[in-house]
Amino acid sequence: MVGRIKIENVGKTFENADGEELRVLNDLSLEIEAGSFVSLIGPSGCGKTTLLRAIAGLNPADEGKIYLDDEVVTKPGHERGFAFQQSNLYPWLSIEKNISFGLRARGIYKDKKEDVKHYIDMVGLNGFEKSFPHQLSGGMNQRASLARALVGHPKVLLLDEPLGALDAFTRMNMQDEILKIWNGGEITMIMVTHDVDEAVYMSDKVVVMTPRPAKIEQIIDIKLARPRARQDYDFLKYRTKILEILNFAGQKNEPEYYL
Amino acid sequence: MVKNQFKRISGLLSIALAVLIDQVIPVSPKQPEAKGRYFLYFLLIIGALLTVGYIASFFSKKTADYIEKNSPLIAGGILVLNIVNVVCSKFSLLPVLFFPSLDRVFGVFISDADIFLRCIVSSGKLLLIGFGIGAVLGFTTGVLIGFNKTFAYWFNPLTKIIGPIPATSWSPLVLSLFSTSYQAAVFMIALSVWFPITVMTSSGIQNVQQTYFEVADTLGAGKFYKIFKVGIPASLPSVFLGFFYATTGSFVTLVTAEMFGCKIGIGWYLNWQKSMMLYANVYAGLILLAVLCNLIIKLLFVLRGKLLGWQKGIIKW
Numbered sequence: 001m002v003g004r005i006k007i008e009n010v011g012k013t014f015e016n017a018d019g020e021e022l023r024v025l026n027d028l029s030l031e032i033e034a035g036s037f038v039s040l041i042g043p044s045g046c047g048k049t050t051l052l053r054a055i056a057g058l059n060p061a062d063e064g065k066i067y068l069d070d071e072v073v074t075k076p077g078h079e080r081g082f083a084f085q086q087s088n089l090y091p092w093l094s095i096e097k098n099i100s101f102g103l104r105a106r107g108i109y110k111d112k113k114e115d116v117k118h119y120i121d122m123v124g125l126n127g128f129e130k131s132f133p134h135q136l137s138g139g140m141n142q143r144a145s146l147a148r149a150l151v152g153h154p155k156v157l158l159l160d161e162p163l164g165a166l167d168a169f170t171r172m173n174m175q176d177e178i179l180k181i182w183n184g185g186e187i188t189m190i191m192v193t194h195d196v197d198e199a200v201y202m203s204d205k206v207v208v209m210t211p212r213p214a215k216i217e218q219i220i221d222i223k224l225a226r227p228r229a230r231q232d233y234d235f236l237k238y239r240t241k242i243l244e245i246l247n248f249a250g251q252k253n254e255p256e257y258y259l
Numbered sequence: 260m261v262k263n264q265f266k267r268i269s270g271l272l273s274i275a276l277a278v279l280i281d282q283v284i285p286v287s288p289k290q291p292e293a294k295g296r297y298f299l300y301f302l303l304i305i306g307a308l309l310t311v312g313y314i315a316s317f318f319s320k321k322t323a324d325y326i327e328k329n330s331p332l333i334a335g336g337i338l339v340l341n342i343v344n345v346v347c348s349k350f351s352l353l354p355v356l357f358f359p360s361l362d363r364v365f366g367v368f369i370s371d372a373d374i375f376l377r378c379i380v381s382s383g384k385l386l387l388i389g390f391g392i393g394a395v396l397g398f399t400t401g402v403l404i405g406f407n408k409t410f411a412y413w414f415n416p417l418t419k420i421i422g423p424i425p426a427t428s429w430s431p432l433v434l435s436l437f438s439t440s441y442q443a444a445v446f447m448i449a450l451s452v453w454f455p456i457t458v459m460t461s462s463g464i465q466n467v468q469q470t471y472f473e474v475a476d477t478l479g480a481g482k483f484y485k486i487f488k489v490g491i492p493a494s495l496p497s498v499f500l501g502f503f504y505a506t507t508g509s510f511v512t513l514v515t516a517e518m519f520g521c522k523i524g525i526g527w528y529l530n531w532q533k534s535m536m537l538y539a540n541v542y543a544g545l546i547l548l549a550v551l552c553n554l555i556i557k558l559l560f561v562l563r564g565k566l567l568g569w570q571k572g573i574i575k576w
């Protein structure tokens with residue numbers, strides 16, 4: 001089961017500590033096809049996490065609507081999995097119990113034990129089922145948290161810089177792991193990243209966002225065959241193009257004498 | 260190496276010194292005569308245990324570490340008793356009424372063994388009932404305040420007003436409200452336990468990282484599942500602190516409450532012996548109380564090790 005996400009004229013305003021209003025999302029519309037892999041990229045603080053959390057239903061948008069297939073999103077639900085930037089595993093639960101948390105919460109653990117095993121295998125954590133999060137490395141915890149988000153078979157997986165805290169080597173491995181899980185479109189994936197290489201390597205589409213209030217600057221279709229090679233001429237061309245857009249988007253607000 | 264050996268044997272040396280002094284210096288004639296040389300027997304028992312430990316330390320690394328760590332402490336403790344023995348029994352430099360000889364103090368454990376046992380059972384039962392009621396109510400109110408805004412609005416002020424009042428200060432009121440003083444004692448102990456557990460449980464829950472609940476939300480957990488499987492486990496370290504404060508507080512209340520109207524119990528015993536000016540018995544009662552309280556606290560920490568083992572890697576304690 002895969003899901004399509006439709007974002008319609010979404011706006012969001014926060015109030016900061018001084019009580020001033022902070023417009024974070026402004027009239028943002030975007031459609032994400034079922035089974036596609038889409039990356040959101042943009043300057044830090046522009047509202048990527050805010051958008052992703054709105055899709056998850058963790059803090060709903062003030063204006064506009066978000067649809068999963070034909071249903072309006074109003075609150076969080078297991079059909080929209082979320083992988084947080086920090087692994088956020090429960091320190092009092094073993095890895096196995098962490099991964100199966102959602103299944104247990106929904107009362108379907110008994111029938112899905114095989115799934116738990118399958119995902120523990122997939123993220124390479126067999127042998128660590130009984131370990132506690134503090135006994136594992138950051139990368140292993142992040143993999144466990146991916147397994148936790150996936151084991152309930154969400155229609156859409158939302159990833160908020162899931163690899164941001166990992167070292168470069170682990171990171172590249174994990175990119176392949178995530179692509180393996182995505183498996184050409186078995187699940188819709190929406191990933192926030194600040195790494196252009198990562199976006200080009202993984203995505204069908206890269207959505208480049210403007211500084212706050214976030215709007216969509218441009219959507220780039222990555223028409224490269226998979227598996228992709230990071231040193232290909234075309235790969236580098238996409239990379240340069242996105243960097244140019246990002247630069248352009250980033251410099252809009254900067255004074256002229258900078259140039 | 261030599262230093263470690265000395266550490267291991269220090270306890271035995273201190274005992275040998277105490278035995279020697281006890282043998283050589285005669286008891287002051289001002290001290291009422293004791294029925295036996297109970298301090299000496301005490302020293303010999305501890306000495307025997309230490310000797311066994313010392314011999315075992317040659318065969319087991321774990322025992323060796325344990326003895327090495329604790330032997331100096333025991334040596335110090337024995338030295339203090341040794342000094343007390345010299346000052347009180349041997350030369351009776353202090354008023355003998357208030358400072359009885361150690362032989363007499365330790366003798367009480369033999370002469371009053373029967374009544375001590377009944378006191379332990381009675382106090383234990385009273386503590387258990389009071390603590391049980393207070394803990395259940397305290398934990399429940401804590402959870403409700405932590406999770407329910409309306410409940411918190413009405414009960415937070417109540418907790419803040421009632422909580423800090425020492426439970427025993429209710430005694431004039433409580434003794435006339437309840438039909439038996441036993442019930443009154445249970446009530447006061449429960450009250451003294453209820454407050455710290457309520458406060459530490461509710462604050463523990465309110466301080467749980469928001470993301471823990473968000474993770475549960477995105478995994479499809481319902482409200483009650485989030486309360487019982489996220490909120491409560493995450494706040495257990497704080498709940499434990501509440502139990503710790505409650506335990507120490509309950510000892511105070513227990514002893515005080517027993518002094519008021521009970522016919523048996525450690526508090527009653529202390530009060531009774533004091534009114535008869537039998538200070539050797541008072542000291543023995545206090546020693547008994549100290550040993551029991553320490554045992555209970557120790558038990559609590561064992562429980563914490565079992566329940567909160569996951570904390571070890573996160574918090575140093």
Ligand SMILES: Nc1ncnc2c1ncn2[C@@H]1O[C@H](COP(=O)(O)OP(=O)(O)O)[C@@H](O)[C@H]1O
Binds near residue numbers: 016049051
């Ligand atoms: N709960 C909140 N309250 C107030 N301001 C917030 C809140 N969440 C995010 N913001 C602000 O909104 C802006 C966008 O945040 P975010 O979506 O996290 O950016 P990013 O694109 O880096 O993920 C930031 O300026 C941030 O300070």
Ligand SMILES: [Mg+2]
Binds near residue numbers: 049160
């Ligand atoms: Mg972010």
